[in-house]
């Protein structure tokens with residue numbers, strides 16, 4: 001028997017009116033921040049017998065056991081089962097959490113996967129909002145929006161550090177990696193259509209991601225396959241089919257049909273975008289980017305910083321400083337937000353020469369992407385161990401030291417044309 005949820009039983013209001021609500025530090029009761037401690041959100045498909053519908057479990061402390069204004073780990077795992085459920089739908093549900101949680105009055109959610117940040121306001125807390133209410137929202141929304149495929153749903157919320165670390169590293173990251181692998185060697189040329197995604201318009205009203213096999217959404221959580229599944233589950237939803245038949249400029253990846261779609265979905269705020277250029281008509285960014293790439297004029301290259309990186313970049317800016325000038329749904333030539341997977345893509349700023357332009361990224365990020373990035377560099381330019389030529393914070397945090405290092409390594413960007 002399926003139960004269709006209409007009203008959500010929580011002590012605060014719920015609705016899209018609260019979606020873009022910002023909660024300032026001073027107004028927050030408690031915060032969960034995945035860029036500093038282990039956090040994640042995850043949907044898992046289970047057998048029908050393994051799921052007790054509407055079951056909720058809290059493993060760890062509840063919100064009233066935390067000090068006012070403190071930061072903690074959180075992991076919420078939503079287990080679903082259904083005759084028509086497919087694991088391909090997991091990322092689709094999961095990406096909707098951003099929207100669901102933001103619709104709660106007095107709760108703010110940013111990010112995705114294991115880079116989430118959730119803030120609970122003092123007002124919501126004082127009204128009685130606790131972990132079970134967060135679970136209730138996830139349960140109720142999943143059951144109502146995806147009732148065609150979800151018969152049963154249960155939610156587990158973990159708030160102790162040890163469990164969160166375990167869930168993140170042993171359950172979530174392997175699941176994310178597996179999903180990322182599915183896109184495999186699909187190319188933009190091998191598909192007939194791309195997809196738009198406007199899930200982030202609550203915070204960035206004019207922002208549209210154009211998702212292609214070789215360029216995933218900048219949040220890193222919406223691949224072309226995920227966008228396709230989103231569209232199949234909800235044909236009138238956030239991901240729409242975009243044809244790509246009318247090429248304007250192959251070099252920068254500009255299409256008349258893509259432009260038309262972007263104009264429509266941005267309500268006219270955006271006129272034209274390219275898929276493969278950071279300088280000419282670049283795609284916009286909301287605030288969810290896993291990474292930001294910005295031009296570094298002294299080396300003719302680009303530096304990339306990821307959200308977890310807390311230090312300085314050779315651009316003289318930290319990640320939050322870069323984010324403040326890149327986000328908001330406006331085109332900012334020279335800067336772009338992007339997913340981690342995009343770094344090893346053959347389409348990564350292809351118009352400006354591609355990944356050969358990458359001169360710096362934080363060491364941890366470099367290690368994460370090394371295998372694939374090196375494979376792409378080898379294939380495109382015949383360079384072995386390309387990441388050895390790329391600087392990081394242990395080598396340089398200023399442009400002079402960086403250029404000296406790049407010169408010593410013979411980095412290809414130094415002999416390329418200036419980008420501006």
Ligand code: SF4
Pocket residue numbers: 095197198199200201207208209211216217218219220221222286288289
């Ligand atoms: Fe969609 Fe882009 Fe937002 Fe990701 S960042 S949810 S792809 S609009």
Ligand code: ZN
Pocket residue numbers: 199200219286287288289
């Ligand atoms: Zn976003």
